[in-house]
Amino acid sequence: MKADRTSLSDLLRVSGFKATSGRVEVLGLFIRAGRPLSQMQIMEMLGPRLDRASVYRILSAFTEAGLLHMAYVDGRHRVYELPDKCGHSHCHPHFSCRSCGMTACLEDFQVKCKGSIGKGFVAERQKVLIEGLCPGCKGK
Amino acid sequence: MKADRTSLSDLLRVSGFKATSGRVEVLGLFIRAGRPLSQMQIMEMLGPRLDRASVYRILSAFTEAGLLHMAYVDGRHRVYELPDKCGHSHCHPHFSCRSCGMTACLEDFQVKCKGSIGKGFVAERQKVLIEGLCPGCKGK
DNA sequence: TGATTTTTGCAATAATGTCGCATTTGTGAT
């Protein structure tokens, strides 16, 4: 996916948004990061260029428009990511480090489900999270 | 598991707690419910008999002592359950209704994982959550 | 460029969770 400002702006407009600098920056951040991000992490990366409320609004709007989706909830933080590697209902699993909070997508990790969830229940989405320690926090 | 007050009190004392009425009630709630519960749901069931802060403290203390564990985080709410059906690292999957917030344990639902999470990473716990609609919310 | 509409920043407020401390409640000894 290209990540220059022009193509980001186009992507935003196609999705029905005005291509404001804040939105371009947030979207570019996700594309460059290639990993799930929380509002906190975005704020840290952007500094005070964007208001807290705006980041929340951008994340909600992007998610509603399908530009992002909520990968999982880590402790008290919602973690979002680009949906480019996921189908509508089936998302790849994620890893979350319990020490530093670092997150990663587990694309080579397959999860197979067997069995029924019960009569009358409708499954819409499956979320798998592996918690543990990342290489950096492992030794400590 | 028995759920009368006397055996609950004994269980609490064995775990190193005083068998206060609040703790007996909370533990009894989990045993009778047979499903995961959040602080909010506990408060609703108990009414004003127990303070908010006490419920939080009880849930933390029980979790630390191994009497409960945190099943998953649902939106902004932490959801706890008895660990009687789970190993240390492997917990059965859960279902969460996106409409009413109702939760259930999926004991007949098997999740098989294949592949590596990556070099240097340590997996400690696996959490699987199926989101969807429960029978009651399905038609709406 | 100017008009229109969306988006932002800011401040106020809500929702959720935590902490300190005086008071109350279990517990075990007497």
Next chain:
DNA sequence: ATCACAAATGCGACATTATTGCAAAAATCA
């Protein structure tokens, strides 16, 4: 049974995370 001690509770204050209203600013389109 009652007493003294330690633990747990209730309450209020505070911390953190998220949302909302509204005036000001920015993007889009004619």
